[in-house]
Amino acid sequence: MSASNHTLSYHDYNSTSYTSNVIAAARALLQALFAVQPRQAAVVEQCSLEESRSLLTRLADDYERHSPNLSAELRFMASRG
Numbered sequence: 001m002s003a004s005n006h007t008l009s010y011h012d013y014n015s016t017s018y019t020s021n022v023i024a025a026a027r028a029l030l031q032a033l034f035a036v037q038p039r040q041a042a043v044v045e046q047c048s049l050e051e052s053r054s055l056l057t058r059l060a061d062d063y064e065r066h067s068p069n070l071s072a073e074l075r076f077m078a079s080r081g
Contacts, residue, residue: 053078 056078060071 056074060074060078063074064071
């Protein structure tokens with residue numbers, strides 16, 4: 001078996017048809033989707049997870065006197081992660 005090197009080429013035609021606009025929009029969407037780096041997304045997710053835990057803990061503290069069962073559930077949800 002021989003390996004061949006295939007490259008994709010892009011031709012920019014100066015047309016303003018509906019089809020070319022849709023193709024350009026799809027290309028821009030794909031570029032935006034693949035431009036996100038996974039490591040950065042994981043850092044953002046970790047920050048939001050810690051914020052969620054602290055929010056649930058604060059809510060549990062607020063409801064401790066009025067509804068101890070709800071407070072216990074909120075603390076359990078915060079501990080699950």
